[in-house]
Amino acid sequence: MSHSKKAKIFNKNEDKVNWHDKALWFVREKRDVAANKVKGWEHLRDYASGIKANVLSNLDNYLVEFESNAIKNGIKVHWASNAEEHNTIVHKILQKHNAKNIVKSKSMLTEECHLNPYLEAQGIEVVDTDLGEYIVQIAKEAPSHIVLPAIHKTKEEVDELFQEHLGTTPSNGNPEYLTNEARKHLRSKFLNADAAITGVNFAVAETGGFVVCTNEGNADMGAHLAKVHIACMGIEKIIPKEEHLGIFLCLLARSATGQPITTYSSHFNKPIEGNEMHIVIVDNGRTEQLNREDFRSSLHCIRCGACMNTCPIYRRSGGHSYDATIPGPIGSILSPGKDLKKHSSLPFASTLCGSCTNVCPVKINIHEQLYKWRQIVVKDVKQPFxxxxxxxxxxxxxxxxxxxxxxxxxxxxxxxxxxxxxxxxxxxxxxxxxxxxxxxxxxxxxxxxxxxxxx
Amino acid sequence: MGREAILNSIKKNKPELVNIPKIDIQLFDEEIDLVETFKNNVQLVGGSIAEINQINNLDSEIKKLYPNAKNIVTHIPESNLGTIEITNETTPHSLKNVDLTIIKGEFGISENGAVWISEDQFPIRVLPFITNDLVILLQKESLCLHMYNAYKKIFDRRRTFGLFISGPSKTADIEQCLVIGAQGAMNLTVILV
Structure with a gap:
């Protein structure tokens, strides 16, 4: 189904669309306030973009450097060409430890690889522990936003879901009550987890360490309690030096939610003695995108979601209308590279206003790439009469x-x-x-x- | 499969080498009151600030702030409030009922209200997350302006595990309503001395 058809479904509930639109615009405004407070914000964006361009031009060497440093620190490194290999690697690690109960923190990569259904089919329980992800998981839905996964749900809908799955009492969607109930439930999951899976925000070639950012503390609760920690990353998450984190951490949370920094920016360098730490480095189409000169810089993305919050189309059509792991403007330039036919309507889900490009912390020329994808789509995919x-x-x-x-x-x-x-x-x-x-x-x-x- | 395939594919597809930008930190320097800015930012991110004139007042200040805390872990010699001893051998799961943890922060960052803490301050990694409330004792002199200074400070550290912590755990995943106390600590006070 095309983006516009799916958007029509989302638009049936006018009140909800209006709320969605305003809520995301509010986040965009918070981003502006936060960015304006920082001296040299535009320099930060320039540096971030420059560092990422350097990374892509030297990616193989940085990955090898990262691997050798990580191994020196006792981390086990795995490589996966595609989603299937990624899922098999993760499963094998879990099997070796006879791990049946898994807690997972937010990782768009594991969404992309459809890791959850794969592991569940093998009889393994995977609990998403970010509150938003937990909500969409029990609703049997996909996240509709990469930073705010349950932004499409009203608090009343969450209330009903929690009544059904957690046995909560009806509260008219009281966020404090519901969050606290989820906290209690997830605590028991953390305490009984055999292994924890996390994403990676940045992996540092120079040190072989990696950084995971959360506001809830769920990645850390999982990773420090379970005996096994598996961190999954796309090849483009590498940065050359640790000092570059000074640039990226300054940009990430401000662009995402308007916070000056996420609550927790955890630097993992060595496993706990007696525990295991694994990193799975995944390609899954990224090296192909690397080859496309016009679209290469889409791999700069640090997954802040700013382009979604600002996009007039995203705000009014909802993340699910994109039918892709990464929705919104950035998703619309990444997804056609994976499956041009399936995602052929996405480059058109834009007014080409350029707002996405203006807020992007790593200066991806998103709206120009949308325009370029359109040229390819009309050539290669049959258009409606x-x-x-x-x-x-x-x-x-x-x-x-x-x-x-x-x-x-x-x-x-x-x-x-x-x-x-x-x-x-x-x-x-x-x-x-x-x-x-x-x-x-x-x-x-x-x-x-x-x-x-x-x- | 995997490794060689990926590396070969990158070699084939990557662009010509783009030089790494040389970063001029001076672009980000500003004349601000480090302590005041830090205090404002800690509160902005949902944390609390307390100030003591001398270290002897630490325990009375903490008792005032957390009168109901029973299971307390202190990992600093300056405080005698601890009721639970922990060592490297402690099982992390046994800390699930800790009410309050008191640790030292290595240094703070003014521009975002974050504090660097590392395994040197807490022998069990899960401690600052699993504890219900967290108190971080921080020297005012330790404050630096921005993240770039911060990474200079930790460049030579023993790299095991460490983090920038900025306020208590929080979420806004239900209709964008900010709720303090998600999966990590419910409450964070930075005590400046």
């Missing part, structure tokens, strides 16, 4: 300025004098749920000429 015809006619018309002007004039005349039921008929999507602007006598061209005449 109506769209093709309309675009052809428009192109033909645009090449004939006299006719275009004439039609413009008559169009303005009709819009002005035609009865309301004609102008606001079903054929005019622009008049759906809003008033058209006042119709002017002259068009821009005429106005501009007159203005110049009048000096």
């Amino acid at each position: 109506v769209k093709k015809v309309v675009l052809k006619i428009t192109g033909w018309l645009m090449a004939r300025p006299k006719l275009f002007n004439l039609l413009g004039k008559s169009g303005r005349f009709i819009l002005k004098y035609a009865p309301r039921f004609v102008v606001y008929s079903k054929l005019n999507a622009w008049g759906n749920a809003r008033e058209l602007p006042k119709i002017e006598k002259q068009n821009f061209n005429q106005w501009y000429k007159n203005r110049n005449k009048n000096g």
